[in-house]
Amino acid sequence: MAITDADILYEDNHLIAVNKRAGDIVQVDETGDEPLDEQVKKYIAAKYDKPGGAFLGVVHRLDRPVSGLILFAKTSKALDRMNAIFKNREIKKTYFAVVRKKPAKPQGKLVDWLIKNPKKNVVTAYDHQVKGSQYCELDYQLLTELDGYYLLRVNPLTGRSHQIRVQLSNMGCPIVGDNKYGYPRGSKKGSICLHARQLEFIHPVKKEPVKIFAKLPKDGFWEKFEKF
Template sequence: MPITEKDILFEDNHLIAVNKRAGDLVQIDETGDESLEQQLKVFLANKYNKPNEAFLGVIHRLDRPVSGVIIFAKTSKALVRMNELFKGREITKTYWAVVRNQPNPTTGTLNHWLLKNQQKNVVSAYAKEVKGSQHAELSYKLLTKLGDYYLLQVNPLTGRSHQIRVQLSSLGCPIVGDNKYGYPRGSRKGSICLHARRLQFIHPVKKEPIDILAKLPVDGFWERFEGV
């Protein structure tokens, strides 16, 4: 499904943020499926009547089964400066995750060393550093319980591949639908219950505070948590 104006969460001359749908690929990979980056380039070229392809810089990524806010750069200057903000951990990232097991304790910080198997695209978490691993840290808290499900707020302090998924699984709380990391069954929709809810930062050019909130997916499940 192509991007439309209703998918755009924020846009100015330097940046554009999209509410990514679960299942959308951020950048083209070996599958050859159309990527969000490609879709957004077409959207911008059409919107601003640009005969040549619009500039678009990928700043960060979300896993394919994850939904929520993702931001791109519309200028090379913004790309460089946003990369610096992410590298300097000057971006506050807030995710919502739904799990079936109550975390113990209900609020805490997780520190692991993550090692990725590139061939299998699976990450393992270790309590101590192992060769080739990267440190990963996040904080979490229980927001509410609805029926048999627990809604967690997660704030990653690092930006490692599959970080939230493997760290919550290591806590005994695999994300609903994430059978790659311990949930008993996958989703027929190819999604998991992890949503990039919010991005907060100081605009790299205008130096103004930016707060971007992504509505939850309308998929018959997430709606129950929208009023939390």
């Protein structure tokens, strides 16, 4: 499915943000499916009549079954500066996650050490540092309960692979649909109930505050949480 104007959340001469659909891959992988970065390149090339193609830099990634806000750089300067912003944690990332088990505390901080098995593409969390592990932390807050589902706002302070998924599972609250990390069944649509909701940062070139917001998917489930 091609990118359209409706998918674009923010765009200027330096950056472009897209509301990613669950199931899209950000960069090419072994599946051979067209990745999101290529779709965005085609969108820019068509919109601005660039037959030779357009530059696009991948600033960060979202797992394939995750929906929501993803940011790309349209220039190499913006890419370098956004990479530094993410590396230095000068950005606030907000996610929505839906779980079936109510957290023991309505809000809190999770600290774990993660190890990824690249062959199985699975991450394991430990409550103490082990050889080869990476430190990670996030803050969460319970926003509401609807029909036996609990909506959490999650702010990851680090950016590790599968971090939110494995940390919530390690807390005893696997994300709905995420059978890789403990939810009893997967989604037929290949999605999990994790959505990248918002990014806040200082623009790498304009030096102005930027806040980008991504609406929830219209899939018959997420809509009930949109007001939050």
